Amino acid sequence: xxxxxxxxxxxxxxxxxxxxxLITIEVSENTTDHTLLIGIYDNGKGMSDDxxxxxxxxxxxxxxxxxxxxxIPLFKMAAEQTGGSLEIKxxxxxxxxxxxxxxxNSVDFxxxxxxxxxxxxxxxxxxxxxxxxxxxxxxxxxICDTRELKAILGDVPLDTYEVSQWLIEFxxxxxxxxxx
Amino acid sequence: xxxxxxxxxxxxxxxxxxxxxxxxxxxxxxxxxGMATCGIAAGxxxxxxxxxxxxxxxxxKGVTVSQTGCIGMCQYEPIVEVIQPxxxxxxxxxxxxxxxAKVVNDHIVNGxxxxxxxxxxxx
Numbered sequence: 001x002x003x004x005x006x007x008x009x010x011x012x013x014x015x016x017x018x019x020x021x022l023i024t025i026e027v028s029e030n031t032t033d034h035t036l037l038i039g040i041y042d043n044g045k046g047m048s049d050d051x052x053x054x055x056x057x058x059x060x061x062x063x064x065x066x067x068x069x070x071x072i073p074l075f076k077m078a079a080e081q082t083g084g085s086l087e088i089k090x091x092x093x094x095x096x097x098x099x100x101x102x103x104x105n106s107v108d109f110x111x112x113x114x115x116x117x118x119x120x121x122x123x124x125x126x127x128x129x130x131x132x133x134x135x136x137x138x139x140x141x142x143i144c145d146t147r148e149l150k151a152i153l154g155d156v157p158l159d160t161y162e163v164s165q166w167l168i169e170f171x172x173x174x175x176x177x178x179x180x
Numbered sequence: 181x182x183x184x185x186x187x188x189x190x191x192x193x194x195x196x197x198x199x200x201x202x203x204x205x206x207x208x209x210x211x212x213x214g215m216a217t218c219g220i221a222a223g224x225x226x227x228x229x230x231x232x233x234x235x236x237x238x239x240x241k242g243v244t245v246s247q248t249g250c251i252g253m254c255q256y257e258p259i260v261e262v263i264q265p266x267x268x269x270x271x272x273x274x275x276x277x278x279x280x281a282k283v284v285n286d287h288i289v290n291g292x293x294x295x296x297x298x299x300x301x302x303x
Contacts, residue, residue, distance in 0.1 A: 001221050010220045013249075071217045117225060124232075125247050152184060156191045161236040166190055170182035177181070 003113025004038060004102070007075045011040045011098055012122050014071060016129065018044025020095065023122070024132040027115060031138055034105040035084075036112070043095040052090050075100055082106035116171040119144070123167065124159040133171065137178040144171055208242045209288055210263040211235075216250035222257035223276065230280035231260070235288075243288060256299065262287060271299040 001007050008025060015023045020042035028037040047055070058073040076086040079100040090096040102109055119133045123146055133144040149158060149167075156163065213219070213228040231245045251259045256273035262283070263269050270293045272283060279297055287293045295301060 006220050006225065009215075009225065010217050013215065017249075069217075074217065074221075117229065121225060121228065125228075148184070149187065152187050153191050156194050160194055161232070162190050162194055163187070164232070166182060166187060170187075173181045 001074060001078065001110065004036075004078060004110050005113040005115040005118040007071075007078060008038060008040065008115065009118040009121065010071045011075055012118075015040060015042035015044050015096065016122075016126055018042060018046070018096065020044030020129065022130045022132070024134065025119065025122075027112070027133075027135045029104070029137045031104075034103055036102040036104050036109075037099065038102070039097065039099045041095065041097045046092040046094050046096055047090040048092055052088050055088065056086075072098070078102070078110050081108040116168050116175065119171055120164060120168040124164045127158045135175045135178060140178045142174040142178055144174070207265055208244055210261075211243065211245045211288070212248050212261045212263065213245070214249070214251040214257060214259040215247040218250055218254035219257045219259065222254075222274075224258040226277040227258045227260065227275045227280065230277035231284070234280055234284040238284065238289070240284075240288065253299070256302065259299075262293070272297045273299045273302055 001010070008027075012023055012025065022043050024039070024041040026037065026039035026041070028039075029035070055069065055072045056076060058070055072086075072088070075098070079086045079102055082103040083106055084101040084103050086098070086100045088096065088098050115135070119131070123131050130146045130150075131144075132146075135142045146158065153163065158164070158167070211231050213224055213231065215224050215228065228245065228247060235243050235245060248261075251257075251261070251271075253259060253273070258273075258275040260272040260275050260283070261269055262272070270287065272279075272294070275283075275297070279294075283294050283297065
């Protein structure tokens with residue numbers, strides 16, 4: 001993957017497939033420690049301990065059409081190649097937490113990329129789910145919660161073009177200021 | 181900077197335009213973009229965005245753009261399927277955002293699939 005934001009899009013698809021009504025995406029950067037934490041947390045159907053162990057394996061997938069699942073292994077590799085790590089916690093019927101830690105000063109650090117586009121796509125393509133996007137830089141935080149957006153919008157859907165265009169700028173501008 | 185107050189204004193403006201929501205019933209054209217790991221890694225995100233933009237720009241009614249999982253030919257990703265009732269499904273392969281305008285114009289608007297972008301052209 002060329003950008004970590006694409007890994008986020010990919011891992012969040014697993015939460016969608018797991019039937020999660022609420023998906024939280026956390027991006028937390030510390031510029032003094034040179035660390036970046038990316039978390040994808042859901043309240044979907046969860047996995048058993050055996051499944052958790054096997055999703056790290058590229059030759060595991062829940063799909064029946066093919067026998068490989070590269071999502072988690074690619075994300076893990078992106079983290080580990082910087083000197084970071086990946087952790088998965090999951091419980092059947094409760095949900096799954098995927099957390100990856102990156103060392104941003106490593107030469108092998110993949111840039112975060114266009115995370116606003118990822119969040120916009122997740123929200124507008126899955127209007128039946130709720131998303132919380134939390135982005136923090138050195139303690140300054142921006143939160144975008146679709147439950148709040150839906151309360152404002154009433155019966156105007158989140159995937160209305162004008163709303164989706166506003167949404168990407170809203171996320172972009174509010175995350176950019178965190179880095180200033 | 182964009183604020184939630186602006187969203188309220190957009191809502192009011194959209195509500196007035198939105199009479200009855202367009203009927204995307206039986207004769208709707210569906211554009212489906214493969215968004216599994218393989219599709220995403222190959223560049224499906226800008227392709228999907230380009231379809232959403234083009235459909236909105238041309239104000240096309242009865243066209244839905246959605247995502248699906250792995251279509252099963254990972255080496256040809258990004259893959260896009262155009263599904264129209266009563267017609268054979270058309271599968272576009274190795275799509276890019278640049279190719280989207282032509283697919284929308286020739287195929288979705290004018291009913292002529294872009295043969296050189298389809299899976300039949302590479303097989």
